[in-house]
Amino acid sequence: MASQQMNTNNAQMSAQQAAVLQQTQAQQQQQQQQQQQDFDPVHRFKMLIPPLKDSLQNVMTIASLNFAHNTAIDNGLKTTEKGNDAAVQRFDKSLEEFYALCDQLELCLRLAHECLSQSIDSTKHSPNLVPTATKPDTVQTESLSYSQYLSMIKSQISCAKDIHNALLECSKKIAGKGQGACN
Secondary structure, eight states: OHHHHHHHHHHHHHHHHHHHHHHHHHHHHHHHHHHHHHHOHHHHHHHHHHHHHHHHHHHHHHHHHHHHHHHHHHTTSSOOOGGGHHHHHHHHHHHHHHHHHHHHHHHHHHHHHHHHHHHHHHHHHSOSOOOOOSSGGGOOTTOOOHHHHHHHHHHHHHHHHHHHHHHHHHHHHHHHHHHHHHO
């Protein structure tokens, strides 16, 4: 009877450990997805839009209050006091926050544009992919064979060497002209 009870306890502990393991794996997957989304500039852009709207609304509200306050002062209804300067500082702070968010959005858009440009260049210079699947039934029809891929890479390396040599020749000519003018 004691051995039966121990087996039941061991089974319960194993089930609990399995549940904890599944929960841990699920949390790790969520963290990985969150990290991938943090690196995605389009996702980051979408996440920054609501704070930008709130910041713009805050700027407009504070500007409205400042206009009303300045109008009251201009009409002689209020006098200038030291505490009234706080509203102007708040406007500056809110405007700075708005511009900071705009700068972040601009960076996200530039990064997204750069990623797109690299993707387009990649497909232009290497339109067909090398198959990565190990099973023959999953090979894509538009992919390159490994030997074709190697020949393409060799031609790209050759082209890069030619460009490098041309740049070296030009720099030597420029350096030679610069030394001749000094003498």
